[in-house]
Amino acid sequence: MRHALVRNEFVLHYQPRIDVGSGRLIGLEALLRWQHPRFGLLPPARFLSILESSGLIHSAGEWVINTACQQLASWQQKFELPDLSLAINLSQQQLKHGRLVETVAKAIANNALDSGCLEFEIGDGEIVRQRSAELETLHGLRKLGVRLSLDHFGTRDVSFSSLDTGVIDSFVLDQSLIQDVEVNGSHQRIIRAAIAMARGLDIEVAAEGVETIPQLEFLRSCNCDLAQGFLISRPMQADKVSRILRSEIAGTRLLSRSAP
Numbered sequence: 177m178r179h180a181l182v183r184n185e186f187v188l189h190y191q192p193r194i195d196v197g198s199g200r201l202i203g204l205e206a207l208l209r210w211q212h213p214r215f216g217l218l219p220p221a222r223f224l225s226i227l228e229s230s231g232l233i234h235s236a237g238e239w240v241i242n243t244a245c246q247q248l249a250s251w252q253q254k255f256e257l258p259d260l261s262l263a264i265n266l267s268q269q270q271l272k273h274g275r276l277v278e279t280v281a282k283a284i285a286n287n288a289l290d291s292g293c294l295e296f297e298i299g300d301g302e303i304v305r306q307r308s309a310e311l312e313t314l315h316g317l318r319k320l321g322v323r324l325s326l327d328h329f330g331t332r333d334v335s336f337s338s339l340d341t342g343v344i345d346s347f348v349l350d351q352s353l354i355q356d357v358e359v360n361g362s363h364q365r366i367i368r369a370a371i372a373m374a375r376g377l378d379i380e381v382a383a384e385g386v387e388t389i390p391q392l393e394f395l396r397s398c399n400c401d402l403a404q405g406f407l408i409s410r411p412m413q414a415d416k417v418s419r420i421l422r423s424e425i426a427g428t429r430l431l432s433r434s435a436p
């Protein structure tokens with residue numbers, strides 16, 4: 177795996193995120209893949225834990241940040257979309273490393289990006305509350321002006337106080353809540369309550385794993401802000417995103433193409 181970085185075998189795929197109200201593509205999430213010479217394209221589930229346990233997540237994470245920022249700047253300029261946003265996932269280990277803030281600051285400066293267009297997704301709500309090295313990094317990132325988001329919301333313990341620190345700008349409802357929302361009354365109530373709470377705390381809500389029109393309709397009825405999932409688009413390579421951005425500018429919405 178150490179050689180994978182040197183041999184340039186990591187690639188980023190990007191999954192579009194739409195504004196639920198208008199259907200407009202407003203941003204993308206960068207998702208890491210390993211183009212393995214023998215096993216083909218591998219998802220993070222096959223290698224992320226090895227990156228994390230070996231400490232290679234720091235250099236791989238740096239590569240992700242630099243590549244994603246460069247790509248975002250290129251799309252913003254080419255398609256004149258200065259507000260296009262990009263979400264980047266962070267592992268908890270990366271937050272313990274003081275260099276992360278410097279890496280992000282350099283990537284923003286080198287690509288002349290507006291920092292508000294970048295969002296970093298973190299997995300654990302508790303670290304937002306604790307006085308820790310992670311919290312210091314989160315504050316450092318906030319100072320740069322980037323947005324912070326809690327990923328997989330609804331699957332882990334998150335205290336109210338951790339959400340009310342002003343550190344978190346948004347959360348991503350976990351796909352396990354979305355996948356059976358058409359038939360699961362409990363998930364419907366949880367999602368409604370989570371969105372109402374987010375409104376009160378001035379936090380934006382995205383839903384991931386949206387696969388059907390009824391799921392999207394339900395999210396729309398709850399005033400969920402953003403949606404992402406196979407219904408809208410699968411994650412894809414950068415050149416395919418460019419084609420989609422071109423059609424978006426011409427007025428063709430992603431969903432009208434992918435709806436059944």
Ligand code: C2E
Pocket residue numbers: 191206207208219220221224240265266267297327328351384385386387404405406407411
């Ligand atoms: P995540 O951040 O929750 O990303 C969403 C995952 O759900 C992606 O899996 C995506 O392919 C998948 N997905 C999107 N829409 C749908 C849908 O409609 N149905 C279903 N069944 N799945 C959908 P992926 O790419 O395998 O990534 C898995 C996780 O790996 C991510 O979950 C994230 O936590 C982590 N990850 C991905 N890229 C990076 C990275 O660059 N750095 C770090 N530290 N973690 C990453």
Ligand code: MG
Pocket residue numbers: 205265297327348
């Ligand atoms: Mg994510």
